[in-house]
Amino acid sequence: xxxxxxxxxxxxxxxxxxxxxxxxxxxxxxxxxxxxxxxxxxxxxxxxxxxxxxxxxxxxxxxxxxxxxxxxxxxxxxxxxx
Numbered sequence: 001x002x003x004x005x006x007x008x009x010x011x012x013x014x015x016x017x018x019x020x021x022x023x024x025x026x027x028x029x030x031x032x033x034x035x036x037x038x039x040x041x042x043x044x045x046x047x048x049x050x051x052x053x054x055x056x057x058x059x060x061x062x063x064x065x066x067x068x069x070x071x072x073x074x075x076x077x078x079x080x081x082x
Contacts, residue, residue: 014052017043023058 015023021031024040034040041061043051 013055014044014046015055015058016050016052020053020058024062 017031018028020043021028024031024034026034031040035042041053041057043053046052
């Protein structure tokens with residue numbers, strides 16, 4: 001190992017935009033919309049043309065997303081008009 005080289009734990013590695021969208025489960029268009037709408041945290045500037053997140057930031061965001069409550073099903077089937 002080189003002196004002065006810092007190895008980050010897996011959770012703190014940088015995740016590219018493409019990999020981040022894949023982790024979250026959205027396509028590019030939806031991902032960029034989520035960023036613009038403030039749903040997904042804005043990526044960090046890595047260089048002039050590269051953006052990304054810390055792996056831990058995306059994991060935290062995913063863990064704190066609200067869950068969907070199960071829909072209660074009717075006990076009796078509804079009648080369908082003929």
